[in-house]
Amino acid sequence: MGVFIWHEWARFVSVFASVYGVWAGFWGLFFRKFFWDFVGGVRMNTATQKGIIPGANAAPFLAIIVTIPLIQILSMVIGIMILLVECPAPFMKKLPIYRSLVFRLMLLLVQAFLTVLFYQGTNAALYSLIAAIGYTRAVMKGEVMEEAKANRGITGAA
Structure with missing residues (x-):
């Protein structure tokens, strides 16, 4: 048996939660209800x-x-930010925010707080909390992303 890699699992849950959060924010613009x-x-x-x-x-x-619909718009923006961090373009992989699991954890907690307020976003809040628990476990175990090991400490020409 292999070792369970918490940050990879949390990444998949985070992508799902963020797509769900963006979609819920979109529907929340048309069907506005305080949960x-x-x-x-x-x-x-x-x-x-x-x-x-x-x-x-x-x-x-x-x-x-x-x-x-301020909360719905903010939850869509946070969801898109999380998707940009989780599924980055090649230039984004060199940034420190891509390597930081704690930054992802904080974004997920903000997304959970925003999406639990409106009716369509309650499932996205639950999935965001589950992903945040996965990232918390990864940080506690000291996991480091493979891509982060490769580009840590690389500087430009002096």
Whole structure:
């Protein structure tokens, strides 16, 4: 049996979570719903209003998710950034952010925080947390990427 390589597994989960996050952000632009509206909300069943009406404590979230889809746009931007780091162009492989597993971990946690706020992004938040756990385990075990070993410490002509 071989050794399980945590950062490779986390990379695959991260790519899936980021693609899902971008897609969820796209759908969230058209179907805007604050996911946590049931916390403190009131159930209405009248002729004019049906369903859960969010409480007054959810007003800031409603403003940045329903009125202005800021959270959806930010989650799409973070998802694209993660995809650029996970599936890099050749010039990007020389940058220090490509080698850093901690940088990827932080981006995934930001993506999880943003996508859990709107309805379409809850699965992307769960997958992002799973990928973050994989990267955390890789950092704890001291794993280093193969590509990173090759280009560490290379400088230009002096």
